[in-house]
Amino acid sequence: MTEGLETDVEGTDEIAERRNELAARVRTHAGEIARELAVLQGGDYGQETFNTDGGSWTLKYEAGDVQYLRFDPQSGSEIYVVSSKQPPEPEPLERAMADYGAFVEAYNEYVRSFEGLFADVSGEFPEVESTAELVAERDRIVDRIRDVCNAMASQLHRYDGDYGSYAATVSGTRWVLKWEGDVASYLRVGGSDGVYLLSQYGPAAAPEVRRLADDVPAFVDAFNDHVEDLEADLETIRFDDV
Template identity: 50%
Template sequence: MSDPERVEVPVPSADAPVAERDRVVARVREHAGRLARELARLQGGDYGRRTFRVDGGEWTLKYEAGDLDFLRFEGRSGLDVYVVSTKTDPDAADLSTAMSHYEAFAAAFADYVDSLRGVLDDVPDTFPDIASTGEVAAERDRIVGRMRDAADRMAAELHRVEPTEYGTFAATIDGTRWELKREADRATYVRAGGEGGVYLVSQYAPPAPGDVRRYAPAFRGFVEAFNDEVEELSDSLDGVEL
């Protein structure tokens, strides 16, 4: 009788089929990688995918950063296998079935490329002259420059009575909140509309011409509100004698 604690059945080596599978996958990876780069060139961008239908099922090619990410075959018989993947290797039998449809996939890819030949033949390559924004920008800059000059004078006057490094003046004009922020005696910004509003005067980008058109007329009211504030300060000192 054999000893049940001793198992002497030899363990077969998987080296040969694994090596053959890896050889096939490596060849497909190289070939499909070239297809992926061509697809990326056609579709534009660094990331994308496309599915190609063949008689036996569908092949999906996905690329990232212009390189092959995966190649997947979904057969009509229910087979679903990632022939090339960054996560797992395919089963050898599934790979064999999928590869019987690979030539059809390559032909479908070639047909797709051929279908795009001449697609741009009737697209015009001449375009209308570009209209200049020079006059609009210059007028915007002129108006904003005058607003900045006024804002700087307001900041200087505020600094004379409030000799702090930073300060603000705010007023509501026709239901819109206006705010001037200063640093010492210079205006940092003039904003209309509160938080998230429009910066008519700024240390950064100038406002859009449409915003200037909308808010510039009300800037006069903001200056008048400032003058009224200064007048009230003057009145508060009337009658003070030393």
């Protein structure tokens, strides 16, 4: 009954060690391919598949390092030669490594296929037009709008308090001036998604300033009419009436 217990058990340490050494070498080598692909593709992550006579190899990479290298043979189950888990069993790894050289050559052919890609691309480009003059004119107009809006804010501050907003309709569009103290916080044309001619984030785009600048005088006229109405109302108040 105890005869079998005396038989020596074959150890697998040597096989596992050789498997682990080979898997580590493959990870390092495939990592070089992953970094080259990341440089070529211009991204931190991606994947590429390379076909060989023995099957197909899919290399997935992230941050310039290999995430996994999978071999799909013509027959049989897929083999993750490199993965985030433990290395494959020795026999599947041996089967995959028999085709590994063909995978590397397929990758090299892929890279060589790009040779001469930019041969006909000229390094000469048209001169870029400057926007300096256009922006300077835009800023000049916006500064004038800001000056008049600050003047309006000062008057509104005196009459309506430290902060608030004044609105008027010009050419069928609602204009809103918000003030704080003697300074205009913003001038918005349209609703909440409208164009901010003035704001803390800077002026509107030049085409928008050009489109709306001609309506600024009408907005100021509406404000002046508003002030005149207020003055007329104030004139009707008498101390005796209080």
